[in-house]
Amino acid sequence: MLNITNVSKTFFPGTVNERKALVNVSLELRPGDFVTVIGSNGAGKSTILNTIAGRIQQDSGRVEIDGKEITKQKEFQRAARIGRVFQDPMAGTAPNLTVEENLSLADRRGAFRGLARAVSGSKRDRFAEELKVLELGLENRMKTKVGLLSGGQRQALSLLMATFSNPKVLLLDEHTAALDPQRAELVTRLTNQVVRAQGLTTLMVTHNMNQALEVGNRLIMMHEGRIILDATPGEKKQMTPEDLLRRFSQLKGAALDDKTMLQ
Numbered sequence: 001m002l003n004i005t006n007v008s009k010t011f012f013p014g015t016v017n018e019r020k021a022l023v024n025v026s027l028e029l030r031p032g033d034f035v036t037v038i039g040s041n042g043a044g045k046s047t048i049l050n051t052i053a054g055r056i057q058q059d060s061g062r063v064e065i066d067g068k069e070i071t072k073q074k075e076f077q078r079a080a081r082i083g084r085v086f087q088d089p090m091a092g093t094a095p096n097l098t099v100e101e102n103l104s105l106a107d108r109r110g111a112f113r114g115l116a117r118a119v120s121g122s123k124r125d126r127f128a129e130e131l132k133v134l135e136l137g138l139e140n141r142m143k144t145k146v147g148l149l150s151g152g153q154r155q156a157l158s159l160l161m162a163t164f165s166n167p168k169v170l171l172l173d174e175h176t177a178a179l180d181p182q183r184a185e186l187v188t189r190l191t192n193q194v195v196r197a198q199g200l201t202t203l204m205v206t207h208n209m210n211q212a213l214e215v216g217n218r219l220i221m222m223h224e225g226r227i228i229l230d231a232t233p234g235e236k237k238q239m240t241p242e243d244l245l246r247r248f249s250q251l252k253g254a255a256l257d258d259k260t261m262l263q
């Protein structure tokens, strides 16, 4: 379903600032695979998501979704197939637009964007139904500007918007990291729910070892631009957060920051 083959990316090549962000990375996700991605600082986790989304162009290698090569496509051309949620709750939504206007934009992702803000009655009913699933009461606040919502509410809305047009692939880049534990738990639960309901093929970057083990069916660990562990569902079930931290501690030069948590 999502195939990444021999992808490499070096920033500032041939200079003192050279950074090998991805080194010949290959990864194959089957339909419905939910893969959590962990790794030390600068391991290449965000870069791999950026490469799949088309935000950055790799130096070599190919990316395919459903057997179709998308390597040369621009980010906006991939948008209909790929949903993405970022760490920053501000990143996925437009604060000056209302909840329903944001949903209307998401609904038209990958389509002609004119009149995107206009919301018809039938659309509004559908949006309300979708919002009910979040169990945050947002279906009663559809005319509220999104900038007035809490971080957790915005992130839940970002998740809904990212999956609104039935993408093939969902990319989650530490999307619960900026939330307090309670909100993070809520967004994690919603993520599981949405991924299962839509059978989405998902890659989720996290620094939370418990979360990395609790959700999804596979786990990969990255270090210095390479995938150094690809745990199968069976292996993942047996692993503990301590096992993961032990593996990190064995890596030469692996720097874990304060964000890496056992909670």
Ligand SMILES: Nc1ncnc2c1ncn2[C@@H]1O[C@H](COP(=O)(O)OP(=O)(O)OP(=O)(O)O)[C@@H](O)[C@H]1O
Binding pocket: 011, 012, 019, 020, 021, 039, 040, 041, 042, 043, 044, 045, 046, 047, 048
């Ligand atoms: N746009 C960029 N320009 C220059 N260097 C970059 C850029 N993006 C990433 N890098 C470098 O590439 C390497 C991999 O970065 P990346 O952000 O993918 O790591 P990460 O695993 O997501 O790290 P973290 O957990 O710290 O966010 C790092 O050395 C980083 O400094």
